[in-house]
Amino acid sequence: MGNIFYFVYTLIYIYLIVYAYRLTPRKDLQYWFFLAVMGALFYDCFISGIGFLIGDGQFLSMLNYLRFAMHVFITPTLCYIAFKLAQKMKVGIAQGKAAEIVVWFLIAVFIVWGFIHDLAPMDLVPETVWGVLAYTHATPSVPIPVILINFVVIIASICIWKKTGWPGLFITSIIMMFVGAIQVESLGQIPGNAGEILFIYGFLLAQKKVLKNTVCEHS
Numbered sequence: 001m002g003n004i005f006y007f008v009y010t011l012i013y014i015y016l017i018v019y020a021y022r023l024t025p026r027k028d029l030q031y032w033f034f035l036a037v038m039g040a041l042f043y044d045c046f047i048s049g050i051g052f053l054i055g056d057g058q059f060l061s062m063l064n065y066l067r068f069a070m071h072v073f074i075t076p077t078l079c080y081i082a083f084k085l086a087q088k089m090k091v092g093i094a095q096g097k098a099a100e101i102v103v104w105f106l107i108a109v110f111i112v113w114g115f116i117h118d119l120a121p122m123d124l125v126p127e128t129v130w131g132v133l134a135y136t137h138a139t140p141s142v143p144i145p146v147i148l149i150n151f152v153v154i155i156a157s158i159c160i161w162k163k164t165g166w167p168g169l170f171i172t173s174i175i176m177m178f179v180g181a182i183q184v185e186s187l188g189q190i191p192g193n194a195g196e197i198l199f200i201y202g203f204l205l206a207q208k209k210v211l212k213n214t215v216c217e218h219s
Contacts, residue, residue, distance in 0.1 A: 016038055043067060052128075114146075179198075
């Protein structure tokens with residue numbers, strides 16, 4: 001039954017990727033990072049959804065290891081994406097070069113931390129929850145790097161809200177924080193994955209806001 005949710009999530013990500021492509025006329029580094037994040041989340045849902053078709057074994061274990069690897073190396077770029085959105089919305093603290101250096105430093109820290117937390121242990125074991133077959137850590141622990149990345153986005157979204165009066169990204173970030181904390185053993189990661197979709201949609205709304213402001217400035 002849970003696989004149906006992942007099938008739906010996969011289709012939603014395809015739509016969001018196409019929407020982001022059409023929405024963004026200038027494909028800068030922020031866009032490519034965002035595309036990579038959506039691609040990683042698409043892969044996450046796709047592999048989780050088809051795991052029962054592949055079956056337990058080395059191949060599915062490798063596919064799931066790649067799922068964790070994508071999260072480790074790609075998810076931290078959300079810090080840069082949030083920073084660039086704040087910069088484009090004229091948030092004062094995001095205009096200096098020092099702020100960008102701090103952002104890149106945080107990205108490096110989160111990648112190293114995520115590698116130690118998720119990839120180095122090499123302890124993935126199969127688990128079936130609500131019909132969804134996926135590999136997870138033998139001894140699950142709190143994903144502190146992911147939580148801190150979300151905090152960085154929340155801080156950026158607060159600055160954006162204060163500067164523009166637009167709370168959209170803040171709202172979706174807070175919802176993601178609370179939904180991600182939901183632990184319903186019978187549902188596995190399904191609620192958290194739904195929160196990620198809303199989180200990503202918040203970034204798309206923010207990008208749309210940026211483009212709208214740009215048009216207004218040039219009109």
